[in-house]
Amino acid sequence: MTFVYFFGEDHSKQSNQFEKIKGRIKIKFFDFDNEFDNQQITEYVIGQLSAFGFSEYSNISYGLNIKYLKVNVNSYSDIVKLSSINGIKSIDLFQEYSFIDNGLKKTGSSYNQLQHYEKTDTQIGIIDTGISQSNQLLQNAIIAKESFVPTAYQNNTHATFIASTIQYGNELNGIKESNPKEFKLVDIAAIPNSDSSTGPTDTIGEDELMEIIETIVKKYSYKTKIWNLSIGIENQICDGNISDFGAFLDYIQAKYNVQFFIPSGNYSNYKSRTWPPSQNNEYDRIISPADSIIGLTVGSLALYDSKTSIVKKDQPSPFSRKGPGTGYTVKPELVDYGGNISHSDSISSLGMKGMDINGNITEGIGTSYSTPRVVRKFATIYDEMIEKDLLLSKAMWIGYTN
Known part of the structure; x- marks a missing residue:
């Protein structure tokens, strides 16, 4: 089961917000605690991305345990497609930061x-x-x-x-x-x-x-x-x-x-x-x-x-x-x-x-x-x-x- 963390039930309303987030989709894989199995599932997911027509994505990794895919999507239906791919653990957003005045x-x-x-x-x-x-x-x-x-x-x-x-x-x-x-x-x-x-x-x-x-x-x-x-x-x-x-x-x-x-x-x-x-x-x-x-x-x-x-x-x-x-x-x-x-x-x-x-x-x-x-x-x-x-x-x- 894939967990999607940032969408509610009102998909039509959510779709209007995709211009802000469509390039910030974060995908995490299941970790099988086995290097060979993890490599296999990564290759499978990337293959499925190509099969579904996702061409804009990049690998982000730090060390052995922190690995993500950053994917560009265009609609909520793209999220549904991603969630159907076996091996994807969660779909989330890369957060954004900016300075907020604390009222000095x-x-x-x-x-x-x-x-x-x-x-x-x-x-x-x-x-x-x-x-x-x-x-x-x-x-x-x-x-x-x-x-x-x-x-x-x-x-x-x-x-x-x-x-x-x-x-x-x-x-x-x-x-x-x-x-x-x-x-x-x-x-x-x-x-x-x-x-x-x-x-x-x-x-x-x-x-x-x-x-x-x-x-x-x-x-x-x-x-x-x-x-x-x-x-x-x-x-x-x-x-x-x-x-x-x-x-x-x-x-x-x-x-x-x-x-x-x-x-x-x-x-x-x-x-x-x-x-x-x-x-x-x-x-x-x-x-x-x-x-x-x-x-x-x-x-x-x-x-x-x-x-x-x-x-x-x-x-x-x-x-x-x-x-x-x-x-x-x-x-x-x-x-x-x-x-x-x-x-x-x-x-x-x-x-x-x-x-x-x-x-x-x-x-x-x-x-x-x-x-x-x-x-x-x-x-x-x-x-x-x-x-x-x-x-x-x-x-x-x-x-x-x-």
Whole structure:
């Protein structure tokens, strides 16, 4: 039986949407745990594709266990044809990513660095929207920069806030830190803008993003072992199976000996998420790729509160998604401050402070912003090691927090 994940009963209505998705069909095969049998079924499926007239398809594979076919279709009837081919396990979509504004609010002040920061050789990679070139303080820390997004389609707000949180998040938010370090940054612009008010919009396909991540990590992994990846697929809630993107990140981390940090995801129906919770359901569980087993998943706590805030200081943020992960793995493993919000949807004086593209202080909320705080703490431990060891750093940090 072939599982088709993205179609309902109203086929006529679904057919109108095919222009958007017809080139993003993802086919997965059954795995018989035998190389010869798997090869036979792959050849059979490809033969059937040709017999049914499918000429536009490509193989995508990572290692021995991650294999897909990307197929171009023209109508719902093509999906029906595909589902009739023996050996196809599932038919799904390659997801698309773009930057979504988390509602950053300017505070009206600029950041004047007061503390002295010890410059280190430890490198942190940020795969995101690209750090603003207008923010000179952050630019001084960038040792490598690569862009896969045309300049016209870039919106550097998200990555700039993340980079400022990694470097100066404690000082920006009035959190004491002794002997703070300043890290070297590898800046990868991979996610395009989706906010039409700031310029042209675009998306990047899941398969394209996978290719970029492997290319970049392969190139820099000899020195850059720590990676911040603040993305999530809201409609892929963790269930009994690991997501394709989560499995891909596990493959990358194992192959190149790197550590990814991933937000647990933001739950949009946060007004019902008081603390302690008044209800319990599965809709607020972590989302892909936070279900990566090797990756460290980060939830959010409230740093500030008010009379009208949904939760109080040090309680889980109302938008922070919960575990468990695949197979009841402990997810998120770590939490840090990511902001709070009021019952009237205001984040004023409740959000985390970071820097905008020009170096001014802004407020924002989300697990995207709690994640780089954990990245900084992990990098601080890693930097102190004479013999660098990611697994030992991971064990020390998780052990310390427990």
